[in-house]
Amino acid sequence: MSTEHEAQVTETLERLHAADDLDTVEAIRVEALGKQGWLNALMKTLGKMSPEERQTEGPRLQGMRARVADAIEDRKAVLEAAALEAKLATEVIDLTLPAPQTPQGSVHPVSQVMDELAEIFADLGFAVATGPEIEDEWHNFTALNMAETHPARAEMDTFYFPDRDADGHRMLLRTHTSPVQIRTMVGEGAPVRIIAPGRTYRSDSDATHTPMFHQIEGLAIDRGIHLGHLKWTLETFLKAFFERDDIVLRLRPSYFPFTEPSVEVDVGYSNEGGRRVVGGHGDAEGHAWMELLGSGMVNPRVIAAAGLDPDEYQGFAFGCGIDRLAMLKYGMNDLRAFFDGDARWLSHYGFSPFDQPTLSGGVGARA
């Protein structure tokens, strides 16, 4: 009897192995393990057996039942997996088709460079100060040692408003960020270290000038600040900004009414592939000097006009074009494109929002 059952098990397992659909597997299951199934019927015979017989027959029959049941589950799993694969094979999509697009935005180069400057100067202890763009002539000129009749005042190509303020001063668009020097000294006293980036305006328009442009002003007032500190500060700033150690400055005496002595600062550069690349000594082979910023020791008259004692306090100031810095670092060649709002230009020259300048990551963003 036992061999007959074994043969039946073997045959069932063979049939299961050959079964190629779930219905066949189910039929085999019903045949063997269903209520009327032969294995079930066999299991019921255990009840009529003597305890001794049951001792041996019980595990044997249980084992047969388990082998069949396991084989059924295994076969089912195989067939189900195959069926799923077959179904998935009908669900192929063309992944060369484009995915939904996410628009890419950008940060304007002027903003990016202003953030870079704020970062560099924060490390040197300079805070960012601001002031109005619609200024009065006292802050823009008179307090900066440019009296009404001063020739330099006429040369500034100033935009004027017909309006006057309550003190009778003519209102105008600031021609430089220097009035922020006055406002800061008047408002905060000394010692003080600030940079003041912002929009400035001059009635000038050609290939390299726009009537609106951006400047950054620097001011450090304290006891005992001298020209050597100015030179170091500018060198340090430019080395950090261009991220090169071979920045060489040439200081030339010049004239600005609000500084004394006044110093024009040239930086050495070379021409590489039609582009000016800052770095190296201007007198070296293949190099030249380019004017980059104006600076000097704050004129004692300006310090006095801002309400500080020029015998106690002295310091330096400098000013530089931000658009120009951006062009030199990032290679744009047309200033007018800065103010055009052309998305094509902005995509090309603008910056990823995640290029936030940091000292640890380097303030510049490489292409």
Added chain:
Amino acid sequence: MKFSIEWLKYFLETDASVQEIADKLNAIGHEVEGIEDPAEKLAGFTVAEVLTAGPHPDADKLQVLSVSTGGGEPLQVVCGAPNARAGMKGVLGQPGAVVPANGMELKKSKIRGVESNGMMCSVRELELGEEHDGIIELPGDAPVGASFAEYHAASPIIDVAITPDRPDCMGVMGIARDLAAAGLGTFKPVEAQEIAGEGACPVEIRTDDAEGCPAFYGRVIRGVSNGASPEWMQRRLKAAGQRPISALVDCTNYLMLAFGRPAHVYDLAKLSGPVVARRAKDGEQIEALNEKTYTLDDTMTVIADDAGVHDVAGIMGGEHSGATEATTDVLLEIAYFDPARIGVTGRKLGLTSDARTRFERGVDPEFLDEGLAILTDLIVKTCGGTPTQVVRAGQPPVEPKVVQFDPARTAKLGGVEVAEDRQRAILTALDFKVADDWTVTCPPRRHDIEGPADLVEEVVRIEGLDKVASVPLTRAPGVAKPTATPEQLVQRKLRRAAAARGLHEAVTWSFLPVPEAEHFADGADLWVLDNPISEDLKAMRPSLLPGLLTAAKRAADRGAAGARLFEIGRRYFRGERGHSDERATLGLVLAGEKTPRGWANGKAQGFDAYDAKAEALALLEAAGAPVDNLMVMGEAGPQFHPGQSATLRLGPKKVLARFGALHPATLKAFDIDGPVVAAEIFLDAIPAKKNAEFARSTYSPPALQPVTRDFAFLVDSAMPAGDLVKAVRGADKARIVDARIFDRFDGQGVPEGKTSLALEVTLQPGEKSFTDEELKAISDAVVKAAAKTGAELRA
């Protein structure tokens, strides 16, 4: 200012090369803008003698010359100049030389079959003048074979930018003095000839405007003949870019360019009565030497006689009394004019001249007698004539400025140690008188010296700024402290948030065409420029949207399907005490296609007001505004579509932002096709976060999962859905954590004038799960709260 080296050497004994001179000028504060070396242009041109001249066999107008170049065989040269003849000396360009006038390289060639080994040149071909009637004729003693550049003494020319504080260097002499002080040679001051003159000056000279013209000196010279000025003078004037005019005029120009001293010459025959410096009468007119007529007022100083005005003092002479070829007797004028008044007059008249440039910056008040003597000498030598005695009216302000100087200040301010002896030597070389106690008396010509800082500048610039060493600025110990203000931080976050949301940051003009500014003014009193550069850049913007709209239009005109632009900048309003009120603002414009047509979504989709709302809310959140407390209200402004725009407010009056679709009238005004949506965020209205700490408030996620319940209400179609949401959320503030509209429907099955709104309400249990009774109570509260807005629960 341009000058030739040869002219400089008249005042400066030096062996320095042109490059050394240029480098030193840069180093002491006179920026060299260009160096021009005529010798380079004249390379390959030599002095040559025409030995024979015969007719060309094949051309009537050409001659065949045999030309000697000093050594070797004479060269055969074909020449078309009528003045070419045997025995004359001229300038030969040999093969390889480049003709300055046209850049053509000379080659050995055949002209009508006859070999020609070079070219005999005209004045114009060598850019030495305009004449082109024939070839240059050199004097008989010109050395044949010599380099023409050398023979011609063509001297290099330096173009230098003189800063406005240094009128004393607006003449070659002043530049020489500065260079000598800087160690580049020895200064050779020009000793003015003592000219006594014969007889009293027949013209009465007076100054009736002591303020505008403190000093007026003059003299007459009789019997001059005003021809061409001598060659040496012409050469120097041309080097300076000054066209020779006539001997008399050239002499005054020479005085100005060599000594920085403007003067004027009147034709005595055209004058009548005393010559007086006085204020002009209102409305008085003068035809100036530039042939334009100017109307004067009583703030302006003039030189006039009984007949009228002859000179806008210190700026430009009159056409009527100027020197001409027929002039025989002249009155010379050397005066001192108040610099400030000259500047004001010049600006009022819009009249510039070399004289004004010098007078308004301040000429040397000590150089009147000397200047007059030099001018007299120049005129007598070039034009002949007999001078009278000098007549003087008034006194120039020659009182020197005295500065108490401390040489230690040089190191303290200039950052460079310069020995006291050296400082003294530098100042002395610059004509300052330094007493033993360092009381420094300034030469009156140095109007720029105000105090010790200026003397530091003198010492440092002559000593050399390259001697200033870099000295690190002291730094606060430790890690650098944050410096950005809260406003700056908000702007930085917003900028990067907007860019991360797919918008490009633009920077547009602060000024707009007046109509565009007015379209957005909403009654504000605009700031409008008096002197705009163009009508398009005239009124300060009251909104950031016009500039962005214009940029979006440009994009559309270029064929772009859409534009997503933002800008962070200021809007300009009226503030207190006549000043401005400049408000930080973010503007954004979304124009054209939001999504292009595509294989997945079909047709292109344009932007709508909800896109503007999404940007406004997201950016307000990035700026730290309490977005959950904002109310959506109307009155976005007449620039917006009245039914598709809104404001976001914190309380009924505080508008943080406006957004929506733009009004068709706005689109028409900007000539842009819609739909265009926009938003403006008023950064100044966003309340600053107070006393924010690093630590967040305590929070742990609830252990039990939230429950959602759906409700459908019928509401009046006119009722804002936001009101219903607000009411529902308020039904049980502790347990209702969200209420979200997931369906909105009107049409079939919904009564006329009603809308069905379906809400998903999220309930968050606390410690224990909700019981059925609690859920029912909350549902009832929701329905009841909704009913207050007129909403009925749908069956």
